[in-house]
Amino acid sequence: MAHRNTRQRQLVLEAVRSLASHPTADDVLAYVTEALPGVSRATIYNNLNQLVSDGLVGRVRYPGEPDRFDGRTARHLHFRCDVCGRVFDYDEPVSLSSPPPSTDELEVTGYDIWLSGTCRTCRDKRPRTER
Ligand SMILES: [Zn+2]
Numbered sequence: 496m497a498h499r500n501t502r503q504r505q506l507v508l509e510a511v512r513s514l515a516s517h518p519t520a521d522d523v524l525a526y527v528t529e530a531l532p533g534v535s536r537a538t539i540y541n542n543l544n545q546l547v548s549d550g551l552v553g554r555v556r557y558p559g560e561p562d563r564f565d566g567r568t569a570r571h572l573h574f575r576c577d578v579c580g581r582v583f584d585y586d587e588p589v590s591l592s593s594p595p596p597s598t599d600e601l602e603v604t605g606y607d608i609w610l611s612g613t614c615r616t617c618r619d620k621r622p623r624t625e626r
């Protein structure tokens with residue numbers, strides 16, 4: 496059983512690292528099912544959560560959307576295309592004038608920036624007049 500668990504974990508990690516555009520748990524399930532037919536959704540979720548706690552996989556959360564997973568764990572920003580919904584890494588420098596300060600009531604220990612817009616592929620599909 497331990498062997499099977501290790502195999503599942505390896506496949507889940509492989510899926511996150513090889514699928515482009517920050518896969519959801521369902522994308523990972525589809526990938527792992529090819530190698531291990533009948534693997535359950537709960538198993539995929541458990542492995543993803545474990546990999547996130549172990550720091551091997553990042554979690555990307557956009558409000559109102561299913562969690563996405565990321566094989567790149569160093570801190571970076573994400574850009575979501577409003578048209579196709581794909582999520583891209585965004586590596587341009589972004590600066591806030593200063594980190595958001597804590598208040599008497601709220602101690603700030605982290606913050607996220609979500610970028611959105613239109614990706615190149617979707618822009619290229621737009622009629623020229625709209626550009
Ligand atoms: Zn797009």
Ligand SMILES: [Zn+2]
Pocket residue numbers: 517565567571572573583584
């Ligand atoms: Zn990313």
